[in-house]
Amino acid sequence: MQASSPTFVHASAHAGRLQVLLVDDDTEITTLLSKYLEKFDIGCMAAPDGKAMRSALQAHNFDVILLDLMLPDEDGLSLLRQLRQLRRHVATPVIMLTARGEFSDKILGLESGADDYLVKPIDTRELVARIQSVSRRAQASAQQMQEQKDSQATEIRFDAWTLNLPARQLCNPEKLIIPLSNAEFRLLLAFIKRPGQILSRDQLIDFAHNKSTEVFDRSIDLLVSRLRQKLGDDPRHPSLLKTIRGEGYLFNASVR
Numbered sequence: 653m654q655a656s657s658p659t660f661v662h663a664s665a666h667a668g669r670l671q672v673l674l675v676d677d678d679t680e681i682t683t684l685l686s687k688y689l690e691k692f693d694i695g696c697m698a699a700p701d702g703k704a705m706r707s708a709l710q711a712h713n714f715d716v717i718l719l720d721l722m723l724p725d726e727d728g729l730s731l732l733r734q735l736r737q738l739r740r741h742v743a744t745p746v747i748m749l750t751a752r753g754e755f756s757d758k759i760l761g762l763e764s765g766a767d768d769y770l771v772k773p774i775d776t777r778e779l780v781a782r783i784q785s786v787s788r789r790a791q792a793s794a795q796q797m798q799e800q801k802d803s804q805a806t807e808i809r810f811d812a813w814t815l816n817l818p819a820r821q822l823c824n825p826e827k828l829i830i831p832l833s834n835a836e837f838r839l840l841l842a843f844i845k846r847p848g849q850i851l852s853r854d855q856l857i858d859f860a861h862n863k864s865t866e867v868f869d870r871s872i873d874l875l876v877s878r879l880r881q882k883l884g885d886d887p888r889h890p891s892l893l894k895t896i897r898g899e900g901y902l903f904n905a906s907v908r
Contacts (some may be wrong), residue, residue, distance in 0.1 A: 670694045670787055671713065675705045675731070676720040676749065685718075688776045694783065702726040702734075709741060715787050717741075718779075721750035721761070729764050736765040743794070745786035749774060808844055810905040811892070813883070815844065822882070830882050839875055843893065843903035852900040876901055 672689060674696055676682050682698035689696045697712065699705040702725050708714075717735070721728040728748060735741045745767040750757065753771035761769050767786045770779060807816045812825035820837045822830040832840065842851070842859035851859075853872050876893055879885075885892045894902045 670715045670783065672696045672716045672718060672783060673699060673705065673708055673712075673714040674718045675699045675701075675723070675728070676718070677701060677724050678720075685774075685776065685779070689780065689783075692780050694780070700724070702731050705731060709735075709738075714744060715790070716783050717744055717746045718749055718783075719746055719766075721748060721752055721757075729761065732761070732764050732766060743790060745790045747779075747782055747786060808841075808907060810844055810847070810907045813905075815840065817841075824884070832882070835875060836879055836882070840879055843901075844905075844907055847903050847905055847907045850896050850899050850902050856901065 670693070672694055674682050674685060676698065677700040679698075679700075682696075682700075686696040686698060697708055697714075699708050701723050705719075719728045719732060723731070728750065732746055732748070735744065735746065746765065747768040747770060748761045748766045749770050749772060750761075751772045758769045767789075768782050770782065806818055807814055809815075814823040815821075816823070820832065820834075822832050822837075822840070824830055838859060839856060842856065856872050856876075877887065880887055880890055880893050883892050892903065892905055894904050896902050
């Protein structure tokens with residue numbers, strides 16, 4: 653009997669790579685697919701049944717779930733319906749993998765919430781393309797939803813600071829208003845929308861100017877310096893606006 657526990661197969665997880673959960677009780681298939689996905693820098697964790705799948709989902713975040721239809725404890729359609737009822741995984745892309753290739757089976761899988769449907773035996777290169785495709789669509793959808801949410805927000809909080817969007821006012825932890833120029837406001841908003849992400853100077857130039865202002869390609873560092881001063885960030889050892897040598901800047905704050 654196979655152990656009902658998720659395991660990484662050949663591909664270890666690290667930040668920046670796609671992470672896939674492969675739910676299939678055929679160890680030969682999971683081993684072969686995991687080795688192949690590793691060639692495309694896709695990390696893969698294998699789960700032989702529904703119990704192991706739920707355990708993996710509680711402990712890890714996945715970009716895509718590959719779900720076999722025929723499993724030893726619960727069938728794939730039942731697990732898929734459970735996934736779509738979980739808030740955390742309601743939008744996680746799911747690709748069904750099955751030997752059942754009837755048109756009615758495909759329709760049932762898609763109607764149950766699958767994003768794609770592949771029939772075994774699987775063409776491995778096509779599988780990689782499908783994984784990348786559903787992942788791109790999910791990322792684009794999430795970004796669109798976030799942009800809609802941001803457009804409806806009236807204020808954004810980061811650490812103990814508050815940025816009032818309609819008034820374009822920055823309030824410090826003591827609730828005092830810190831004046832910002834238009835360029836400073838746009839630059840700070842660009843950082844706030846991308847916490848923990850390294851932004852190059854070219855990106856910051858694009859974010860911080862509009863059609864009515866000049867592109868300050870030689871003054872982006874000065875603008876960051878002014879923001880640091882207004883945020884009370886020590887220029888020698890900044891904690892909010894970190895300099896990433898040779899790459900750009902990173903906004904290190906908890907945004908809510």
